Amino acid sequence: xxxxxxxxxxxxxxxxxxxxxxxxxxxxxxxxxxxxxxxxxxxxxxxxxxxxxxxxxxxxxxxxxxxxxxxxxxxxxxxxxxxxxxxxxxxxxxxxxxxxxxxxxxxxxxxxxxxxxxxxxxxxxxxxxxxxxxxxxxxxxxxxxxxxxxxxxxxxxxxxxxxxxxxxxxxxxxxx
Amino acid sequence: xxxxxxxxxxxxxxxxxxxxxxxxxxxxxxxxxxxxxxxxxxxxxxxxxxxxxxxxxxxxxxxxxxxxxxxxxxxxxxxxxxxxxxxxxxxxxxxxxxxxxxxxxxxxxxxxxxxxxxxxxxxxxxxxxxxxxxxxxxxxxxxxxxxxxxxxxxxxxxxxxxxxxxxxxxxxxxxx
DNA sequence: CATATTTTTCATAATATACTGAAAATACAG
DNA sequence: CTGTATTTTCAGTATATTATGAAAAATATG
Numbered sequence: 001x002x003x004x005x006x007x008x009x010x011x012x013x014x015x016x017x018x019x020x021x022x023x024x025x026x027x028x029x030x031x032x033x034x035x036x037x038x039x040x041x042x043x044x045x046x047x048x049x050x051x052x053x054x055x056x057x058x059x060x061x062x063x064x065x066x067x068x069x070x071x072x073x074x075x076x077x078x079x080x081x082x083x084x085x086x087x088x089x090x091x092x093x094x095x096x097x098x099x100x101x102x103x104x105x106x107x108x109x110x111x112x113x114x115x116x117x118x119x120x121x122x123x124x125x126x127x128x129x130x131x132x133x134x135x136x137x138x139x140x141x142x143x144x145x146x147x148x149x150x151x152x153x154x155x156x157x158x159x160x161x162x163x164x165x166x167x168x169x170x171x172x173x174x175x176x
Numbered sequence: 177x178x179x180x181x182x183x184x185x186x187x188x189x190x191x192x193x194x195x196x197x198x199x200x201x202x203x204x205x206x207x208x209x210x211x212x213x214x215x216x217x218x219x220x221x222x223x224x225x226x227x228x229x230x231x232x233x234x235x236x237x238x239x240x241x242x243x244x245x246x247x248x249x250x251x252x253x254x255x256x257x258x259x260x261x262x263x264x265x266x267x268x269x270x271x272x273x274x275x276x277x278x279x280x281x282x283x284x285x286x287x288x289x290x291x292x293x294x295x296x297x298x299x300x301x302x303x304x305x306x307x308x309x310x311x312x313x314x315x316x317x318x319x320x321x322x323x324x325x326x327x328x329x330x331x332x333x334x335x336x337x338x339x340x341x342x343x344x345x346x347x348x349x350x351x352x
Numbered sequence: 353c354a355t356a357t358t359t360t361t362c363a364t365a366a367t368a369t370a371c372t373g374a375a376a377a378t379a380c381a382g
Numbered sequence: 383c384t385g386t387a388t389t390t391t392c393a394g395t396a397t398a399t400t401a402t403g404a405a406a407a408a409t410a411t412g
Contacts, residue, residue: 089388112204138190237401
């Protein structure tokens with residue numbers, strides 16, 4: 001039994017570090033700490049969890065837990081599940097790595113790429129015919145950015161639409 | 177002359193909107209608003225600019241201008257240039273789109289991918305041999321994430337090392 | 353070296369973001 | 383309907399991030 005305890009301590013510690021650090025990383029990724037922590041917690045939880053369990057595990061308020069659980073559901077990273085005989089809402093995380101990647105890629109494209117593209121298109125359009133060295137230079141720079149970001153946007157769609165196995169093939173080819 | 181003025185007004189407006197919006201976008205990208213605005217300003221400026229010009233154009237304080245110019249130089253998105261007969265430091269932006277992409281990709285990899293990979297490797301390592309259903313599940317999930325993020329890291333390096341033309345070829349193939 | 357100009361630093365202020373706790377709304381069982 | 387469990391909202395508070403402005407340090411000039 002001594003072994004058993006040491007071993008389950010190791011697991012517990014590792015899980016806790018994972019959750020804490022994944023939360024800190026979330027900040028860099030533009031998601032807030034709590035949301036990332038909840039995501040980590042659910043990702044490594046064998047069972048689905050209810051709001052109170054999440055609150056207790058992460059020592060956060062009900063409002064905070066609720067808001068971020070809803071946000072995760074809105075992203076599609078977490079699903080609500082019903083456990084019969086229990087009135088509470090339970091939550092479980094999407095665990096498939098490729099699926100997680102696609103969801104995050106979609107969201108980041110929406111927040112980071114699409115608004116940039118809209119801006120660049122507008123500026124390129126507005127200054128299309130203008131004469132003068134300055135105007136030309138501005139239009140050129142903006143157009144180049146537009147082309148690049150536009151291509152990135154398309155690529156992102158294509159990759160996200162791929163099956164995992166096919167994406168792996170391409171990745172291997174690039175790395176090999 | 178009427179035309180000339182209308183036309184240069186259009187240009188000025190478009191430039192100002194570009195700067196303002198690019199700044200707002202910066203926030204989404206994890207860089208602060210001012211840094212993104214200065215970058216935008218220098219990117220579309222035909223000449224290099226000194227700190228005072230940047231301050232005046234964006235209506236920001238000296239400290240703010242200074243800090244963010246230094247940060248942009250540290251990233252490699254902006255270079256300091258010397259103008260003879262002038263004691264002040266002048267700055268000009270990198271304008272090549274592919275180069276800009278590489279610099280940003282490098283920085284984001286450093287901030288977003290590498291720490292994640294380190295965490296995942298640590299957690300995978302710590303729980304490698306552990307018995308028990310929970311431990312196995314944790315190890316599996318973490319290892320899958322590790323594999324995926326590791327591959328993303330390599331891919332990022334490979335793409336950033338490519339010549340623009342070659343990257344374009346690959347992109348075309350994927351889009352075609 | 354004395355002075356003028358420019359750069360850098362940093363304590364304080366302003367702003368933006370996230371969290372709490374409790375009240376309001378809703379769902380359910382008896 | 384009434385009481386209880388659960389979810390949702392939100393005003394107030396706390397935390398973290400950015401910006402200011404003035405003073406200090408560094409640098410150039412004659």
